[in-house]
Amino acid sequence: MTVIHDNMEDTGAKMKARDVSVYYGDKKAIDDVSIDISPDYVTAFIGPSGCGKSTFLRCFNRMNDTIPSAKVTGLIELDGDDIHSNAMDVVQLRARVGMVFQKPNPFPKSIYDNIAYGPKIHGLAEKKPDLDAIVEKSLTRAGLWDEVKDRLDDSGTALSGGQQQRLCIARAIAVDPEVILMDEPASALDPIATAKIEELIDELSGRYAIVIVTHSMQQAARVSQRTAFFHLGQIVEYGRTSDIFTNPIEDRTKDYITGRYG
Amino acid sequence: MSPITLILIAIGLGLAGWLAGRAKAWSFQKGSPDVRPVARPTYHAWYVAIWIVIPVLAFVTLWSFIAPQLVVQSVLASPGAQNLPAFGFERDSWLAEARAVALGNAPGVFNAGAEPLIEPFREAIGRYNLIGVILTVLIAFAGGTFAFLRVRPDFKARTRVERTVMIVLLLASLVAILTTFGIFASLVFETYRFFSLVSPVDFFFGTFWGPDPMSSADNPDASRYGAIPLFWGTLFIGAIIAMIVAIPLGLMSAIYLTQYADPKLRQWVKPALEILAGVPTVVYGYFAALTVAPAIRDAAVAIGISGASTESALAAGVVMGVMIIPFVSSMADDSIAAVPAAMRDGSYAMGATKSETIKKVLFPAALPGIVAGIMLAVSRAIGETMIVVMAASTAANLSANPLDRMTTVTVQIVKLLTGEQSTDHPTYLSAFALGFALFLVTLVLNVIALRVVKRFREAYE
Numbered sequence: 001m002t003v004i005h006d007n008m009e010d011t012g013a014k015m016k017a018r019d020v021s022v023y024y025g026d027k028k029a030i031d032d033v034s035i036d037i038s039p040d041y042v043t044a045f046i047g048p049s050g051c052g053k054s055t056f057l058r059c060f061n062r063m064n065d066t067i068p069s070a071k072v073t074g075l076i077e078l079d080g081d082d083i084h085s086n087a088m089d090v091v092q093l094r095a096r097v098g099m100v101f102q103k104p105n106p107f108p109k110s111i112y113d114n115i116a117y118g119p120k121i122h123g124l125a126e127k128k129p130d131l132d133a134i135v136e137k138s139l140t141r142a143g144l145w146d147e148v149k150d151r152l153d154d155s156g157t158a159l160s161g162g163q164q165q166r167l168c169i170a171r172a173i174a175v176d177p178e179v180i181l182m183d184e185p186a187s188a189l190d191p192i193a194t195a196k197i198e199e200l201i202d203e204l205s206g207r208y209a210i211v212i213v214t215h216s217m218q219q220a221a222r223v224s225q226r227t228a229f230f231h232l233g234q235i236v237e238y239g240r241t242s243d244i245f246t247n248p249i250e251d252r253t254k255d256y257i258t259g260r261y262g
Numbered sequence: 263m264s265p266i267t268l269i270l271i272a273i274g275l276g277l278a279g280w281l282a283g284r285a286k287a288w289s290f291q292k293g294s295p296d297v298r299p300v301a302r303p304t305y306h307a308w309y310v311a312i313w314i315v316i317p318v319l320a321f322v323t324l325w326s327f328i329a330p331q332l333v334v335q336s337v338l339a340s341p342g343a344q345n346l347p348a349f350g351f352e353r354d355s356w357l358a359e360a361r362a363v364a365l366g367n368a369p370g371v372f373n374a375g376a377e378p379l380i381e382p383f384r385e386a387i388g389r390y391n392l393i394g395v396i397l398t399v400l401i402a403f404a405g406g407t408f409a410f411l412r413v414r415p416d417f418k419a420r421t422r423v424e425r426t427v428m429i430v431l432l433l434a435s436l437v438a439i440l441t442t443f444g445i446f447a448s449l450v451f452e453t454y455r456f457f458s459l460v461s462p463v464d465f466f467f468g469t470f471w472g473p474d475p476m477s478s479a480d481n482p483d484a485s486r487y488g489a490i491p492l493f494w495g496t497l498f499i500g501a502i503i504a505m506i507v508a509i510p511l512g513l514m515s516a517i518y519l520t521q522y523a524d525p526k527l528r529q530w531v532k533p534a535l536e537i538l539a540g541v542p543t544v545v546y547g548y549f550a551a552l553t554v555a556p557a558i559r560d561a562a563v564a565i566g567i568s569g570a571s572t573e574s575a576l577a578a579g580v581v582m583g584v585m586i587i588p589f590v591s592s593m594a595d596d597s598i599a600a601v602p603a604a605m606r607d608g609s610y611a612m613g614a615t616k617s618e619t620i621k622k623v624l625f626p627a628a629l630p631g632i633v634a635g636i637m638l639a640v641s642r643a644i645g646e647t648m649i650v651v652m653a654a655s656t657a658a659n660l661s662a663n664p665l666d667r668m669t670t671v672t673v674q675i676v677k678l679l680t681g682e683q684s685t686d687h688p689t690y691l692s693a694f695a696l697g698f699a700l701f702l703v704t705l706v707l708n709v710i711a712l713r714v715v716k717r718f719r720e721a722y723e
Contacts, residue, residue: 090613105604
């Protein structure tokens with residue numbers, strides 16, 4: 001059903017999904033999806049609205065657990081460990097698999113406390129200087145340090161939309177995750193802020209495995225090296241981004257990226 | 263004719279004006295369909311109706327004050343009034359009797375001298391009723407005609423109607439504010455009278471409360487008016503014991519209901535909890551006096567505390583605390599539930615547990631609502647009277663032992679104001695001073711709470 005290109009030659013999989021289905025009540029939102037997420041690249045999920053790409057993304061850090069009516073079946077692995085097994089604690093899973101949401105959602109706390117939140121709950125810093133160092137490092141990696149270093153005590157919600165989103169990325173980085181999931185991270189931002197976020201994703205790739213859901217095919221083409229095209233709860237085609245956009249095998253993929261529907 | 267009849271007439275005429283205004287507006291709208299009218303016909307209709315009803319209402323209000331006096335004057339001018347007694351009190355009662363008979367509210371007069379007044383009364387009432395109706399109709403017609411003539415295609419009826427609506431709403435909100443000022447002014451006046459008899463220093467710093475209503479009114483014993491035991495009792499029962507019970511239980515139930523409970527369970531438990539707030543306080547009083555207080559006494563005796571009585575501050579405070587749980591929990595519940603789901607998801611996605619998310623994200627963001635709920639609960643507890651009367655006695659007592667009898671400001675106010683009292687005796691006036699102090703304390707508490715909230719709130723917008 002799913003066409004997987006055979007020229008990807010990825011070195012192992014950071015995360016693996018096998019026959020994953022998601023139900024909202026009786027409705028099946030994701031239908032038997034399998035995919036390997038490369039540790040080295042940015043993987044983009046594209047597809048029309050309502051195709052289930054965000055729902056699928058939320059499986060990787062078990063955020064669907066927070067929706068009472070959602071039910072996930074199938075196998076998902078992080079470094080070969082089943083994330084639904086009893087041995088895997090959801091708290092640790094989410095420390096290893098961070099997430100950035102569609103709408104920037106900084107906590108109504110100071111910029112410093114926003115970043116320090118994760119390290120504090122996971123006990124990553126023993127003393128204040130350690131925490132300071134984590135905050136500075138995370139903000140620097142998110143490209144926000146120079147803009148906010150003089151006002152770390154200001155509320156995170158007082159920043160502009162683009163800054164807020166980079167703050168959220170810094171917050172996710174602060175707990176030193178292995179995978180970062182991004183659910184349309186730039187869809188609520190203006191073009192300049194979007195460009196900054198894309199630049200940031202580029203810089204972070206390689207250090208973290210990144211999975212990004214996006215509506216914009218241009219964005220997928222710009223930031224990702226692997227692309228999966230979703231349609232009606234299934235992956236239609238998965239391969240190198242350049243191949244998906246220039247040499248799609250499936251007609252549905254071709255139609256979507258040439259703008260015939262979606 | 264009663265004012266109600268006049269108002270009904272006004273409404274009837276208003277309806278007629280409404281229909282007439284609309285008909286006229288319709289006709290000119292149909293006459294020139296290509297001209298876009300400034301206002302829809304309904305607005306013209308309301309404009310006419312307003313011009314009829316409001317002047318008439320103003321007139322009726324005025325008339326219901328003036329008419330009875332005009333009636334009395336014309337009766338006094340009648341020959342039957344020659345024999346009226348000169349003494350005011352007796353004279354008034356004769357007049358009242360005659361009027362009651364004339365209106366058909368009484369079968370006959372008690373004083374024979376009032377008999378000749380009945381007929382003049384009946385006549386005068388009839389005459390002024392007729393005048394009232396005629397004036398009502400005239401005013402209605404004048405207003406209606408004025409408005410009706412102004413109904414033209416280019417007349418901006420909509421803005422006029424909207425402005426009237428605004429003024430009516432403004433007046434409605436002024437009523438509440440003016441009432442508050444009125445209450446405050448009357449308190450201030452009576453309090454001033456009290457403080458001219460008893461010095462504020464004795465009142466606010468004295469530690470003995472035992473006003474004697476039998477003592478001389480002009481030269482009160484100021485040492486019997488020390489309100490400290492009352493303030494302490496109020497604070498101890500309402501703000502300390504009750505809050506120790508209500509705040510933790512209320513917040514924990516709110517957190518359970520919003521974060522842990524199954525939605526179906528929440529659907530049942532939340533309204534059930536809110537029903538607690540609707541139980542009359544007398545019922546809580548029974549519960550406190552008959553069940554809780556004896557149980558506390560028995561427990562105290564069992565652990566070897568002698569001299570525990572069946573009336574204790576603890577019993578009243580605990581039951582009061584249970585009573586105000588819904589105030590705390592309901593407001594906390596609403597404000598926690600109002601924190602955007604994005605905040606919660608963000609925290610979960612960082613790997614925070616449920617309780618960490620509640621403690622560090624939801625709770626600070628919901629703080630203003632939570633504090634508001636607690637403030638509401640405190641003012642409710644401070645003002646509570648019934649439970650204290652029934653479970654903690656009416657005797658003032660300055661003590662830090664929760665098993666002692668104690669009383670509160672409101673209980674004393676009730677005690678001071680009920681029964682036969684002379685209105686210029688300091689015992690009576692002290693009730694107003696107590697009320698005034700209570701008013702000030704609640705005001706200050708509210709201001710402090712507002713500032714605290716402003717300072718510590720984590721705004722998420």
